[in-house]
Every structure is written in C-alpha cells, then in structure tokens.
Amino acid sequence: MPEVAEEDVIQSIAEALQFISYFHPADFIRHLTRAYEGEESAAARQAIGQILMNSRMCALGRRPICQDTGTANIFASIGVGARLRTSRSLQALVDEGVRRAYRDADNPLRASIVLDPLGARKNSGDNTPAILNTELVEGERISFDVSAKGGGSENKARFTVLEPSESVADWVVSTVEKLGAGWCPPGVLGIGAGGSADKAMLLAKQALNEPLDMFELRRRGPASKVEQLRLEIYERVNALGIGAQGLGGLTTVLDVRIRTFPTHAASLPVALIPNCAATRHVHFELDGGGPASFDPPDLADWPEVVIDQSSSAFRRVDLDNLSQAEIAEWRPGETLLLSGTLFTGRDAAHKKMVETLRAGGTLPVDLNNRAIYYVGPVDPVGTEVIGPAGPTTSTRMDRFTEELLAATGLRVMIGKAERGPAVIEAIARHRAAYLIAVGGAAFLVSKAIRSSRVVAYPELGMEAIHEMRVEDMPVTVAVSHDGQSIHQIGPARWKGRAALETS
Template sequence: MTTIRQDDLIQSIVDALQYISYYHPVDYIQALTKAWEREASVAAKDAMAQILVNSRMCAEGHRPICQDTGMVVAFINVGMEVRWDTRMSLEEMVNEGVRQAYNHPDNVLRASVVRDPAGERINTRDNTPAVIHTRLVPGDKVEIKLAAKGGGSENKSRFTVLNPSGSLVDWVLDVMPTLGAGWCPPGMLGIGIGGSAEKAMLLAKESLMEPIDIHELQARGPANRTEELRLELFEKVNALGIGAQGLGGLTTVLDVKISDYPTHAASLPVALIPNCAATRHIEFTLDGSGPAELQPPGPEDWPEVTWEASAGAHRVDLDSITKEQIASWKPGDRILLSGKLLTGRDAAHKRIQGLLSKGEPLPDGVDFNGRFIYYVGPVDPVGDEVVGPAGPTTATRMDKFTDMMLGDTGLIGMVGKAERGPAARESIKQHGAVYLMAVGGAAYLVAKAVRSSRIVTFEDLGMEAIRELEVKDMPVTVAVDSRGESVHESGPAEWKITIGKM
C-alpha cells in the first residue's frame, strides 16, 4: 500500500506551479512555431515572434511568462488504496503548496485572488485558495493535473443550453467573434458537451489539460463524431481571421479540445473556455517515492526566432508627446515608447471615479494631463530587476472609465491589450486621444523596456497600485487612432476575406 507524505505533496505543488510559470508546454511551443512559420499577416507574425522570444527568455531566466500568473485549478485523482502521512487535509496541503509557490523568493508570482468577491475584494496576498476537483479512483497513486488560469482568458468562458437539434458549430462560430482579443490568441479552445451546466464547464476546463495534437488528427483522419467536430471547428474558427492578438491572421486557435458526457434527452449543454498564449498546465503522479520529478524542456525545443522592432517603427518621447503628434498615427502603426507613463487598472480607476464624483482632488503626484496610462499589474521584482514581468491587462474592462479619464483628467493615451468597445472608441475620437496595444503573452519581454518604477499612490491595492514607469523603446501597436478607427475591426475583417479567397 502506497503512503503519500504531506511534505512530498506540498513540495510537488510548489515545484509544479513554479515550473509552469516559466516553462511553456513543449507541444504549445511546437504548435505556435508552426503557426508562426506559415503566418502571412505581418502584424500577427510579429506578435507570435514576441510570444516565442518571451517564452525562451522566461525559460532561461525562470521568470513568469505572463504577469497574470493565474488562479490555480487542480484536478486530483486519489487512488482508493492510498494511505496518507499528514496532519492536513488534501485541500490544506494543496493551498499550502500554492502559498509557498507564489511567495517563492527566487521567482515571486503575482497574487491575484481576492476574497469577498461581491464586496470589498480584498487580495489574499498568497493566491489561495485554489479551485480543487477531487475524484476517488481505483489504485494506489495520486494523479494531479494543475493549471494556472489567467483572468483574461477565463473571463471569456461561455455557456449555453442548446436544443438537442441545435448546431454546436454555429453557436461556437457566433460566440468566437464576441470574445474579442482579451483571451490572447493564439491559444486553445476547450469545449464541454453534455451532462449538466456545471459538468459541461468542468469538461471544458479539464480538456484544456490535454496535449495539442490537432495536426496528428488531421493526418490520420477522424474516428468518431467528436473528432469530426474538432477538425471542423479548428478549420472554421481559424477561417474567421481573428488572428494572433486579434490583429487579423491565419491562426486564431492552435487546437480545439472536446470532452462529452451523457445528458438529459431534452438538453444539449455546451461550455466553451479558451486558453491563452500563456498556456500553463502540467500533470504528475505521486507514488510514495517522494516529490514529483519534473523534466524541464531543453534549449532545442525553442525555434531560432528573434524579435526586434521593425525598421518602420516610430520612436515616441512620452515626456513631450502632443495631441498633434498622435493625430498622425494610424491603426497598425508600430510605436516604440520612451519616457514616463502612469499605470492603473480596474481598482485604481474605480477610486479615481469616486474621488472625482465627490469633487475631491486626485492624490498628490497623480497628474494624467497630457500623459499616457498603462493598464498593467506587474509581478514583484526579484534580484536586480526594476520590475517583474509587466504585460498588459485587458483594456476592455476600462471602457466604462474611458470618457471620465479622457474628459476629466486630461489623459491623452492608453496602453493595454485587446479591443475597445464602441463607447470607448467614440470617446477616443471625441477627445483626439489614442489607444495602443502591447502583446499579451510577452510580459517578460515588455518588462525589459522598463528602466525605473515607483509607486505613486494606492499602495494598499498591491499589484493594482498606481505606479510611474520610465520605459525605453517599449513596443506597442496603434490599436485605435484619434479618429476612432480600430485595428481589431479592420484586421480580422480583412483576413476573413483573404482566408475565404484562399
């Protein structure tokens, strides 16, 4: 009979979460490399190159692929013959592993979990608790699947109950364009079919733990209806032309995973959950011999891809930028930012809104007039870093604050990821402002452009505090110009037509 020791399980959780913070799964690297090689869209190819270079840098530096180091999800199969040498419950052991992993001094991970979610939303500071799903199964081992799921992709989860005669394919194709680019494509789609509402969501989530193998399936052909659906959706979703980072291109998804379960005769529950470019998951088995041994990928697993700013990129001084300069920019233009910009996310915007609504001044040192804001919540620095990985968060969440910021604070530019909604684009047009997009999934690469960082105010918000960053040649793309025109609309529309002709 196998005995699993408390310290072995905790250490395995720590090691696994650290591992997936800086190592992409090799199958993802290989699939993204193939997509990069065949990509015909210049903007999408550039975005994928940044993701691949960032991936290699993170593996070498043992720093997070993305600043959003995710909420931990664990699927645990416990053999019924297993004995435990522990003073803690299984849930307590997993959460202790999460706590230690996210506070590891050599590679601090961002704590994103908040308690009292419908109230004060207080950060737990150690990313606990994890979301844990446990099964009792035959055997004498413990099998664990771990994922660190980022908020940008998790927020794009969708669920519906179709009529039994309804078309799952049509529903997915209707839903995908509504997801925008906040889930940081190219990634994977996990689809759960059947069971009940909660079962379909679990099926979709766990399917994302499977390896990318769509090309092998294409080569051998489908053996059942589920595999037929995978191939059909893979082709048709990519034909939408959404592309890497929503910029338009040949590849939106690298694989489509489908899991199903028997369901009620009157129902067809369907769940869809996307996985982002910072795909993070791992599986290991404990057999009583000690902590899990995790084999790191080798240097040969990354392609010989380099990235440098294109010759046509405009260098911009943020400390002297004017609206007249901004007015000449067009969607898709490459920009290299240098100078100082402020940061702020949801919580900071909400506080600013509260102050302005009461007629109170902004805190000392907070002056947005003629300046840019970067939507980011960076990882804490380690060693001699100025700032930890500092990629963009989804700008769409700040849409409801955009008119306030542009109209009441004098802000003229914003930097984030994903598209902006109609109201935000109209406000940008009205105020002659601009929205720039940084690549989601290239957080360590972006952080290398940061020369200094200091907290200005709202320090109690942790990673959501307002900071002032000084950057040098930070790479961004004009996503919405001063006329309100969006590359996230024009790019996919153009590539959908191009792919249709192909």
C-alpha cells in the same frame, strides 16, 4: 503500497506551479511555432514572434511567462487504494503548496485572488485558495493536473444549453466571434458537451489539460465524430480572421479539445473555456516514493526569433512630449516604440480616480498629456527594476474612460484587446489614442522598463499606480485619434483567408 506523505503533496504542488510559471508545455510551443511560420499577417506574425521570444526568455531566466500568474486550478484523481498520511484536508495541503509557490523568494508569483468576492474583495496575499476538484478512481496512485489560469481568458468562459438537434460547432464559432481578443489568442479552446451545467463546465476545463495534436489530426484525418467536430471548429474559427491578439491573421486557435459525458435526452449542455497565449499546465503522479520531479523541456523546441527594433518602419515616440498633432499621425496597426514616462492603472485605481473626480478632488497624479498603462506587474527579484509586466484586458476600464479623458487631458492608453463602441467614440472625441502591448509577452515587455516606483494607492497592492520610465517599449496602434480600430479592420481584412490557405 507506500504511504504518500503530506509534504510530498505540498512540495509537488509548489514545484509544479513554479515550473509552469516559466515553461510553456512543449506541445504548445511546437504548435505556436507552426503558426508563426505560416502566418502571413505582418502584425499577427510580429505578435506571435514576441510571444515566442518571451517564452524562451522565461525558460532561460526562470521568470513568469505572464504577469497574470493565474488562479491555481488543481484536478486530483485519487486511487481508491492510495494511502495519504495526513490529518489535514487535501484542500489545506494544496493551498499550502500554492502559498509556497507564490511566495517563492527566487521567483515570486503575482497574488491575484481576492477574498469576499461580493464585499471588500481584499487580496489573499498568497493566491489561495486554489480551485480544487477531486475524484476517486481505480488504482493506488494519486495524480494531479496543475494549471494556472489567467483572468483574461477565464472571463471569456461561456455556457449554453442547446436543443439536441442544434449544432455545437455553430454555437462555438458564433460565440468565439463575439469574444473579442481579451482571451489573448492564439490559444486553445476547451469544450465540454453533455452532463449538466456544472459537469459541462468541468469537462471544458479538464479538456484544456489534454495534449495538443491538431497537426497530427489534420494530417491523418478524423477517426470519430468528436475528432471531426474538433477539425470543423478549428477550421471555422481560424477562418474568422481574428488572428493573434485580434490583429487579424490566419491563426486564432492552435487546437480544439473536447470532452463529453452522457446527458438527459432533452438537453445538450455545452461549455466553452478558452486558454490564452500563456497556456500553462503539467501532470504528475505520487505513489509514495517521494515528491514529483519535473524535467525542463528541450530549448531546441523554441525557435530563434529576432525582432529588429532598429527598423525605420517603427515610429519612435517620446512620451514626455506628446502632442495631439503627433498622435494624429499614428495609424491603426502601426508599430510604435515608446520611451519616457507613463503611469499604470487598473480597475481599482480607475475606480478610485473617478470617485475622486466626482467628489471634486484632485488626483494623486497629473495625467495631462500623459499615457496610462493597464498593468499589474509581478514583484521584481535581484537586480530587476520590475517583474513581468504585460497588459491586462482593457475593456474593464471602459466604464471609466470617458470621465478620465474629459477631466484630465489623458492622451494615450495602453492595454490589450479591443475597446467598446462608446470608448472608441470618446477616443475620437478627445483626439486621444489606444495602443496595445502583446498579451503573453510580459517578461519581454518588462525589459523595456528602466525604472518603476509606486506613486499612489499603495494599499491596492499590484493594482497601485506606478510611475514608470520606459525605453523602446513595443506597442501597436489599436485605435487611432479618429476612432479607427485595428480590431475591426484587421479581422475584416483576414476573414476567410485561413480557409483559402488550407483548401
């Protein structure tokens, strides 16, 4: 067999990561389109529509689907007869591929990996190191599964050890119901059952790289116990009514993939890892004939989705003239189009601001009667004002919210997913509001941003505070001034409806 050159590995990894940054897998788009066509919740349908619009824009413009361009997850299966010509470790080759991909001048990807997780947490600057798993298999080829896993969905990974007589489906459904919307549904659930704690988690992550076939499975019916379990979990999770972005609706999961492994007679380890609306992965093989090539999907797979923002049903908001009286008119689930000035701030910026306030200092930005957007954007290219700039999970800012609202006069927060009970109480107490942008529509959101400049904490990199001017940025009212939450109202309204629609 010809030798596989180290450059073939490096180039293939780099091109794979670039490819998945702007192309959803075709099977994912087909399943998402079916969900869009069948969704009856107006808010959820609009959210799925934005995800589909964003996906098509990214496929055409070759820019990232999501601002969180993810941790590079690499599964390498090395044939025992394969020959790799290198003096370096496979980790070093993979990391060089990741480095090239994330520093690509034509499509730079956001570096999110921090070194020394228990210490300084300094950003590596190039998204290395990758999470690499290897196994020796039969054959003479080297195959790779490459995915980019966002932090929001990864943070919702869960593990348990059930008693052998307990129900896997019951545990999964109960767990998903408690996860909230931070994993950016609709997406895919990866489940690993058996083995040990580490093996089950690995199986769940590998399951997320499998092709989606839920519509075919529902049509023909299950042919095994595993397929029967997939169907049961799919139907029961969708019957929870969580819906796209947690807004309430018929579709929360597009598919459920399960992998199993033999286990101890006294144990039933089960792992759950969700994949978000920015599901991204690709498979390729190297046989010594050169680097891998990747064929773009057919754009005909993407539906033509048009969201008319001229509708009188959408309330236009001037962020430069916010008032408590106006905010009091906003209702949970209502769509707003924001124009004017907003500031950005994520975990690190919030921590620094609160530390400054506790020390009696003055903040570098005036948040009185202003809005803050929880985002860490991708760097711009060409004539772009900013790269993809979708929201991050808001619950990570919960611990700072009360102090910031009380000390600054901040009126509006924008992010994704639900807020905790204490924050909802604080929002009501300070007569503020919490809005959500669609996670998984980062490129679409960025088109509403007309200018952007770093105004504080430049040392934080993508977590620095930006001042942005936006025009008709679409958001949904998630928590109103009186503490009503769409993430409670929406799922409660739609719970059980998916089961009725498919019965």
